[in-house]
Amino acid sequence: MTVTASAAATQAQPYRWRWAALFVILAAEVMDLLDALVTTIAAPTIQRELGGSGSLVQWLSAGYTLAMAVGLITGGRLGDLYGRKRMFVIGALGFTAASLLCGVAASPEMLIGSRVLQGLFGAVMIPQGLGLIKEMFPPQELGKAFGMFGPVMTISSVGGPVLAGWLVDADFFGTGWRMIFLINLPIGLAAALAAMRFLPEHRLSGATKLDLVGVALVSVAAFLMIFPLIQGRELGWPAWTFVSMAASVAVFAVFGRYESRRARSGRDPLVTPGLFRKRAFTGGLVAGLAFFSGMMGLGLVFGLYTQLGLGFTPLQAGLTGLPQAIGGVLGFGLAMAGLQEKLGRGLLQIGTVVMAAGAAVLALTIHLAGLDVSGWQLAPGLALVGVGMGLTMAPFFDIVLAGVEPHESGSASGTLTAVQQLGGALGSAVLGTLFFNLLANEWSFGSSMQVTVWVEVGLLGLTFALSYLLPRRARPEQPGH
DSSP states (O other): OOBSSOHHHHHTSOHHHHHHHHHHHHHHHHHHHHHHHHHHHHHHHHHHHHOOOHHHHHHHHHHHHHHHHHHHHHHHHHHHHHOHHHHHHHHHHHHHHHHHHHHTOOSHHHHHHHHHHHHHHHHHHHHHHHHHHHHHSOHHHHHHHHHTHHHHHHHHHHHHHHHHHHHHHHTGGGOGGGHHHHTHHHHHHHHHHHHHHHSOOOOBTTOOOOOHHHHHHHHHHHHHHHHHHHHHHHHTOOHHHHHHHHHHHHHHHHHHHHHHHHHHTTOOOSSOGGGGGOHHHHHHHHHHHHHHHHHHHHHHHHHHIIIIITOOOHHHHHHHTHHHHHHHHHHHHHIIIIIHHHHTHHHHHHHHHHHHHHHHHHHHHHHHHGGGOOHHHHHHHHHHHHHHHHHHHHHHHHHHTTTSOGGGHHHHHHHHHHHHHHHHHHHHHHHHHHHHHHHHTTOOHHHHHHHHHHHHHHHHHHHHHHGGGSOSSSSOSSTTO
């Protein structure tokens, strides 16, 4: 497989152009990260002003992450086929247009559909940037380039909910919650224009065609699982919801068989079937699904609890979650300071234990303080949750991908990232449905939140148990590790 613009030629660009291109890519990452977080704070206000049932709150998050999960599987391949620069610009412009549609949405259905469009265009945009970085920077500068992502992701995770709360409360030009989407317009347009100027052309001349049947199968399977989990509660769990979930499992099985046949026939599969014969990788996928489901689901429910249960404003709710974000920064920093290389898999296990301990402290605080609980009282538990989250996430991807062969790394990385997003959609569906179901059965907000937290502790326990299937080190030094 050859490259139309060779890596050597791409890396020969002026130094300042490479770094300008990197900042364009980082701007796209910021848009994606912010839009994944802002609705956890703004959702109660959106529901109150736009209408819609409790499922609207769940779909605002699940629609975006589900579309992103499905799209990421093929997003990188589109860049190989049609050029990374071209697909990045299309993704950025599409994401910006979808943000505008979110900002002017006149109904819950229009808003959810626009969120799905955001996720799909985000899945086109994000993989191109990561691929271009590998082409633009020589090996000695790659570490520095990828090192920029840590601070950007950290700042976005800290600032996203606070920014959302501030924009909703500030009500600029009477836009209210709509501004959390409209703010993407100048950022997205600037990123697209800068990409046209600074990003290099890059396309693989021998890239294979898209596996459209595989895309369709995995999309249908994911939708058949998520849709009944979100809508079933409001409809009284009719028989079709359970049929749909069973059909999802069947369609996933058909997808697996189809991919195997495609690989045997010499065509490039959407997901390399051999990956699932690796115990460590399969265990890592299930562990990731459990971990990210709990993490995203808890974030959604906590935003509802603080605003609907405690009566906090959106800005107060965003600030209440700040200790968790700061704890995440601290945990990630500790991991990067040498703990990751020293402890390997052990750091991931320590992280899940710390996170579970923080969740237990949070549940106990809510139980003891009731609805009079303050943000300061919630801070210790949230900070521990954040520290554990940072310690767990820092080594996760390297550990899971350690046993993957070099020729499988692209498919493995895409699959793992897609599972991360799918976990977000599943967590929003399951934990959100649990929370609303408890409230419907006349449980208090505090009791409903406590149950949700303990479910998260259970998911962390599952993550801890599955971690023993993973290699001890991200890069095993000898056989048997």
